Amino acid sequence: MNLLLNNPIANFFDKVGQHLLLLWNSLGYAHVIFTQPPRVIEQCYIMGYRSLPIISILSFFIGAVLALQAGFVLSQLSVLEYIGSFVGLSSARELAPVMVAFLLAGRVGSAITAELASMKVYSEIDALHIMNVSPEKILVMPRLWAAIVLMPFLSIIAILVCWLGGAIIAEFIGFIQLSPQIYWRNLQDFIVWKDVADGMVKAWVFGFAVVLIACNQGLTTTGGPREIGNSVTKSVVNSMIFILFTNFFITRAQM
Amino acid sequence: MGESKQARLRRNILHRDTDVRIDIESVSVSFGEQSVVRDINIAIEPGEIFVIMGASGAGKSVLLKCIAGLLKPNLGIVKINGMDASERETHHEINSTLVFQAGALFNSLTVFDNLAFFPREHKLYKESEIKEKVLETLRILSLDHAAYKIPAELSGGMRKRVAIARALMCEADMIMYDEPTSELDPIMASTISEIIANVRNQFGLTSVVVSHDRDLAYGIADRVAIIHKGELLAVDSPENIQKDPNPLVQDFLNPTINIDDPRFKKLETT
Numbered sequence: 302m303n304l305l306l307n308n309p310i311a312n313f314f315d316k317v318g319q320h321l322l323l324l325w326n327s328l329g330y331a332h333v334i335f336t337q338p339p340r341v342i343e344q345c346y347i348m349g350y351r352s353l354p355i356i357s358i359l360s361f362f363i364g365a366v367l368a369l370q371a372g373f374v375l376s377q378l379s380v381l382e383y384i385g386s387f388v389g390l391s392s393a394r395e396l397a398p399v400m401v402a403f404l405l406a407g408r409v410g411s412a413i414t415a416e417l418a419s420m421k422v423y424s425e426i427d428a429l430h431i432m433n434v435s436p437e438k439i440l441v442m443p444r445l446w447a448a449i450v451l452m453p454f455l456s457i458i459a460i461l462v463c464w465l466g467g468a469i470i471a472e473f474i475g476f477i478q479l480s481p482q483i484y485w486r487n488l489q490d491f492i493v494w495k496d497v498a499d500g501m502v503k504a505w506v507f508g509f510a511v512v513l514i515a516c517n518q519g520l521t522t523t524g525g526p527r528e529i530g531n532s533v534t535k536s537v538v539n540s541m542i543f544i545l546f547t548n549f550f551i552t553r554a555q556m
Numbered sequence: 557m558g559e560s561k562q563a564r565l566r567r568n569i570l571h572r573d574t575d576v577r578i579d580i581e582s583v584s585v586s587f588g589e590q591s592v593v594r595d596i597n598i599a600i601e602p603g604e605i606f607v608i609m610g611a612s613g614a615g616k617s618v619l620l621k622c623i624a625g626l627l628k629p630n631l632g633i634v635k636i637n638g639m640d641a642s643e644r645e646t647h648h649e650i651n652s653t654l655v656f657q658a659g660a661l662f663n664s665l666t667v668f669d670n671l672a673f674f675p676r677e678h679k680l681y682k683e684s685e686i687k688e689k690v691l692e693t694l695r696i697l698s699l700d701h702a703a704y705k706i707p708a709e710l711s712g713g714m715r716k717r718v719a720i721a722r723a724l725m726c727e728a729d730m731i732m733y734d735e736p737t738s739e740l741d742p743i744m745a746s747t748i749s750e751i752i753a754n755v756r757n758q759f760g761l762t763s764v765v766v767s768h769d770r771d772l773a774y775g776i777a778d779r780v781a782i783i784h785k786g787e788l789l790a791v792d793s794p795e796n797i798q799k800d801p802n803p804l805v806q807d808f809l810n811p812t813i814n815i816d817d818p819r820f821k822k823l824e825t826t
Contacts, residue, residue, distance in 0.1 A: 419663075420662075423658065423660060423663070424656045424657075424658065424660035425660050425661075425662055427654075427656070427660060428654075428656060428660040428662070430625075430626060430644075431624060431647075432653070432673070432674050432677065432726060433644075433647060433648060433651070434674075434677045434678075439677070
């Protein structure tokens with residue numbers, strides 16, 4: 302038995318099983334969005350409203366850097382007007398959803414793991430079990446709902462701010478100086494709704510997974526306070542690996 | 557249409573049945589290679605205050621977790637009124653509560669909200685009734701001034717009392733206490749002992765107390781069990797257990813410190 306647990310492959314499948322079990326148990330409380338809306342709204346506030354400023358700032362600079370790099374190459378090819386499509390497509394399909402998911406893993410996922418791990422280590426989760434209150438009902442499902450509701454909004458805001466950042470840089474940087482009309486027209490010519498929808502689907506999958514990974518890591522923490530820090534690290538690292546790994550397959554499926 | 561799980565749970569909580577019997581049958585627990593509890597058999601009668609004593613690491617808290625259904629024994633079974641304690645369904649039928657060693661209070665909630673948590677979650681009463689009950693419970697335990705403090709602002713003794721108050725709000729059929737007097741001064745420990753006895757006398761709850769506090773055991777227990785390295789040494793009334801001939805029991809109940817012990821000599825030279 303010990304040999305089995307020390308086997309990394311067995312460990313991997315054990316973790317996958319834990320996540321699926323947590324998801325299954327949590328889905329049994331999917332009704333909390335109707336029965337306990339304040340809990341979902343509170344998580345939406347933490348996950349969405351508080352993350353919005355940092356998502357906006359980072360999205361702006363990602364759009365800006367994209368425009369800068371694209372402008373450098375495209376100016377040499379004398380096709381500067383394509384900056385709009387370059388920034389538009391890359392941010393909508395890839396960078397905005399992945400960046401939002403990374404931010405969610407670093408900012409929200411880590412906080413969720415720290416909170417639940419602390420509750421586990423200090424027996425608060427046991428106290429919930431004793432009171433016949435399921436942790437999935439009051440701790441996991443409201444957070445999953447918040448991710449389901451918010452991720453499409455967060456990703457669309459990130460996409461729009463990326464585009465805006467690109468437009469501003471394209472207009473004001475000396476060696477580019479592309480008028481906003483050309484930038485936005487080119488972006489409109491190349492971007493279709495499916496591109497934005499694909500990005501939103503990615504963000505939705507990533508956000509849901511980040512919250513699930515964070516909750517599972519928190520609820521399976523054992524040991525003393527030191528393990529809380531270890532759990533937070535594992536949660537963020539596992540989320541990022543999941544995002545990058547899954548991104549490849551979703552991108553391939555969306556082509 | 558069948559009754560929902562939530563509705564049945566609510567009905568069971570409101571219909572208090574304190575006639576709870578606990579049977580611990582051949583229970584063994586091990587973590588990996590380490591055997592923590594070995595083949596323990598105890599029967600706890602309804603309405604009894606049963607104190608499980610033993611040195612640190614003897615396996616008493618593990619045994620309590622088995623009774624509470626937080627841990628499934630590797631071997632044997634704990635039965636509560638004939639039902640397997642490790643099944644959640646049993647705890648839906650028999651509403652039990654546990655006062656944790658460190659309180660396990662919800663740190664993000666005020667004392668008031670900690671106490672109101674259980675009735676609110678199970679929708680037992682209207683909010684005005686919950687408020688009334690919480691304030692009354694706080695008043696009984698002399699905690700009314702702490703209602704709107706958060707657990708981090710409380711002293712160790714107050715945390716214990718809040719944990720007991722929260723357990724009382726659960727309207728349980730049986731109650732368990734894990735080291736209720738640890739880290740407390742003798743006066744506070746005696747107050748907690750009185751509270752445990754009063755709770756049993758008032759509600760007739762079967763009470764299981766895990767402790768290494770002899771004063772508590774002698775003062776309130778109907779029966780005491782002594783565990784040593786995971787094995788049950790003796791079960792008897794406090795009066796009889798003090799006369800138990802087993803040297804391990806006597807060593808635990810009446811420890812003597814021999815300063816000529818070679819271990820202490822070794823400490824002196826280091």
